[in-house]
Amino acid sequence: MKKRVILAATLAALAVAAAADDARFWWRYAARLPSLAGLPVARPTTQVPDSRATIVGAPRPLRSCAPSPAQARALDAATRYAAAHATQALVVLRNGCLIHEYYGKGNAATLRPGGPMAKAVVALVAGRMLAVGQLGGIDRPVASVVPEWRGDARRAITWRHMLMMHAGLAWYRQQVGPWSRFQRLLLSGDYAPHAIDLPLVAPPGRFYDYSAWTFDTLGIALSRAGGAPYEVLASRLLWRPLGLSDATLFVDRPGGTVHGNCCMDATARDWGRLGAFLAAEMRAPRLLPASYLSAMREPSPDRPDYGLGVWLGSPYVRSRTPASSRNPYPTPVTSRTFQSVPYRASDVLIIEGV
Secondary structure, three states: OHHHHHHHHHHHHHHHHHHHOOHHHHHHHHHHHHHHOOOOOOOOOOOOOOOEEEEOOOOOOOOEOOOOHHHHHHHHHHHHHHHHOOOOEEEEEEOOEEEEEEEOOOOOOOEEEOHHHHHHHHHHHHHHHHHOOOOOOOOOEHHHOOHHHOOOHHHHOEHHHHHOOOOOEOOOOOOOOOOOHHHHHHHOOOOHHHHHOOOEOOOOOOOOOOOHHHHHHHHHHHHHHHOOOHHHHHHHHHHHHHOOOOEEEEEOOOOOOEOOOOOOEEEHHHHHHHHHHHHHHHHOOOOOOHHHHHHHOOOEOOEOOEOOOOEEOOOOOOEEOOOOOOOOOOOOOOOOEEOOOOOOOOOOEEOOOO
């Protein structure tokens, strides 16, 4: 009862505050408030991606191939495992060819939330921008397009630092107060000023930390460098050349700024095609610079299993956390990813929605 009274009073205060502040932020914050207050809700809301931007595609048919008998047996076992664990979709491509798909929910046309897999897309967009000369080099300071950083130590942050999550920018996590940086970055109707204003808390290039805000800020910087909204760059440089279907992204407001770190929805086939594209580029570069592809799979200085926007399949660890053990940032991440056995290949790259 006490919690409900406090919640009602808080909602009344929010209504007053919304009239003089960012109304879209307060609407989103109010939607999240029951779960923040610890009240029982049917579906806890961690984000409210109510505004979406579209990455316009130019869909082309995906070639299908029959698996070998041995592959078919392995795929049947994988499908049984997927079905037993409430998997929404399982799509397997080999050499760019679809050899298997299973849908526990929806169908091939259903847009699937990729969560933080969006970070790998940011890395691919950055690589394409390097290829067409829009970034001026991976080790060029990001301050070349973010003048707000030129007057302080953030001027030393490079594109490489941001892509390997070694930028040193503050990473505010799970703060519940409405005036906290975490909530403002996540829910604001104009979050770009909050992202660009992130302070430096560690020397650029020194420490790894899995940072959503670094990739949000990176998306903003790429948009400035390319002279177009991020979703337009992704369409022009990646989606249309690869023949992908339309995808959607969380934006802070209609026509506003994309959250590059998270909340991209695409078909399961297109998520698979992005992985197949990266694998094909690693074998024979066509749309991405060879030097960039090499950098993507290089272990980061403070995190040997992270490259540029992608996880590396080795060295093997049974249980890993996204956060650095030497994390100098507030509120370390405690979630873990488990892997039962090592990969057979040493050059596996992982696009993961952690």
